[in-house]
Every structure is written in C-alpha cells, then in structure tokens.
Amino acid sequence: MENSPVLVAPSLLAANFLELGKDVEMVNRSEADWFHLDVMDGRFVPNISYGLPVIAQIKKKARKPCDVHLMIEEPEKYAADFKKAGADILTVHIEACVHLHRNIQQIKGLGMKAGVALNPHTPVGWLENVIRDIDVVLIMSVNPGFGGQTFIEQTYHKIKQLRQLINDSNAHALIEVDGGVGPENAALLVKAGANVLVAGSAIFSSADPEKTIISLKTGAQ
Numbered sequence: 001m002e003n004s005p006v007l008v009a010p011s012l013l014a015a016n017f018l019e020l021g022k023d024v025e026m027v028n029r030s031e032a033d034w035f036h037l038d039v040m041d042g043r044f045v046p047n048i049s050y051g052l053p054v055i056a057q058i059k060k061k062a063r064k065p066c067d068v069h070l071m072i073e074e075p076e077k078y079a080a081d082f083k084k085a086g087a088d089i090l091t092v093h094i095e096a097c098v099h100l101h102r103n104i105q106q107i108k109g110l111g112m113k114a115g116v117a118l119n120p121h122t123p124v125g126w127l128e129n130v131i132r133d134i135d136v137v138l139i140m141s142v143n144p145g146f147g148g149q150t151f152i153e154q155t156y157h158k159i160k161q162l163r164q165l166i167n168d169s170n171a172h173a174l175i176e177v178d179g180g181v182g183p184e185n186a187a188l189l190v191k192a193g194a195n196v197l198v199a200g201s202a203i204f205s206s207a208d209p210e211k212t213i214i215s216l217k218t219g220a221q
C-alpha cells in the first residue's frame with residue numbers, strides 16, 4: 001500500500017460555483033483521481049454547503065469517481081439519495097454515527113465504497129472493530145466545516161497510528177487526509193502513510209490548478 005501512487009481529490013468547496021462546469025472540466029483534464037464533494041448540514045458542522053441536486057449535476061460531467069464527504073447528522077437517512085445522485089464513495093463521520101457498523105453495511109449494500117471520517121480529537125483506536133470493513137478512512141486535519149484553515153500538525157502522528165492499525169489488522173482501507181493540505185505538506189503526509197490527499201484552496205486558489213495537482217501527486221513544492 002505504501003508504495004502505491006498517491007491519489008489527489010480536489011475539493012469543489014473551493015471551486016467557483018458560478019463556473020462550476022469549468023472547474024469540473026479542469027479536474028477531468030488534470031492528473032487528479034477523485035472529485036471530493038463536501039456536504040454540510042449546519043448541525044454537525046457550523047456551516048451549510050451544497051447538497052443532492054448540485055452533486056447530481058456534477059455527476060453528469062464528472063469522469064472520475066465522486067468521493068462524497070458527509071458532514072451531517074443522521075447520514076443513514078440520506079445514503080440511498082446520495083447513491084442516486086452519483087456518489088461512488090460515501091464517507092460518514094464516526095462522531096455522527098451511533099450505529100457505525102450498520103451504517104457501513106448500509107453504504108456497501110447500496111453499492112458504494114464506505115468511508116469513515118475522524119475529527120481531529122477522535123482517537124484512531126475507535127476504528128479497531130470496523131477497520132476491516134472500511135474502504136477509506138478520512139483523517140480530518142482541520143476541524144470540519146470550512147475550507148482554507150490551518151493544517152493541524154498532530155495529524156502526522158494520527159496517520160502513523162492508523163497505518164499501524166491497518167497493517168496489524170490486515171485491512172485494506174485507504175488513508176485520506178482532508179484540511180489544510182497543499183504542496184508544502186504533501187510529501188510528509190505520504191511519508192507518514194497517507195494514500196489520498198484532499199485539497200480545496202491549495203488547488204483552486206493557485207494560479208495553475210493543474211500544476212498544483214501534479215505537485216501534490218509528486219510531493220514537489
């Protein structure tokens with residue numbers, strides 16, 4: 001796993017919503033691997049983003065998998081709707097799931113890859129009993145809710161702990177890191193054990209987004 005190439009997932013939260021089609025085409029053209037789509041409900045996180053109709057439109061143009069990050073309470077109520085809208089990977093927050101095992105089975109039963117996200121304060125050990133059932137673990141490296149925040153340095157330690165847990169459990173989950181990721185920390189994150197790098201502002205605020213995506217993939221600054 002450590003030797004496989006790093007995947008890059010641009011977060012469209014930082015895209016230009018008036019020209020969303022253009023930004024979707026840029027990701028299609030680029031070396032990026034997934035579309036990262038952030039859904040916020042104003043309850044689990046103190047912000048509201050976009051939802052099902054927007055994702056359904058993105059899906060019509062997207063030529064890469066749609067990685068949907070649900071920052072919402074009661075995600076089980078909407079899993080089937082997100083499948084319908086075009087989610088290929090559906091990630092729920094462990095802090096929002098009372099019956100996490102059931103939620104994971106539901107997502108996989110609907111034909112999607114199952115992801116579980118961890119807030120910065122949430123211990124990696126909470127995943128011990130489900131790690132073999134998960135396709136992706138999303139480590140939040142900022143507090144969820146907003147783009148453009150500062151990367152939390154403790155994340156490196158968490159990634160290493162998670163890599164150890166995955167290896168010890170003979171699990172296959174990919175480690176995805178989300179928040180404050182850019183060319184300046186990409187190489188270190190991959191070295192710690194990350195497989196997927198999510199980046200919003202680093203990509204969409206850069207003068208040359210396609211070049212920034214390549215920098216994230218190669219670890220070049």
Ligand code: DX5
Nearest residue numbers: 011144145147148180200201
């Ligand atoms: C934050 C979202 C992120 C966000 C990352 O809650 O989950 O995906 O878009 O934005 P940057 O890369 O700007 O920190």
Ligand code: ZN
Nearest residue numbers: 038069178198
């Ligand atoms: Zn996200």
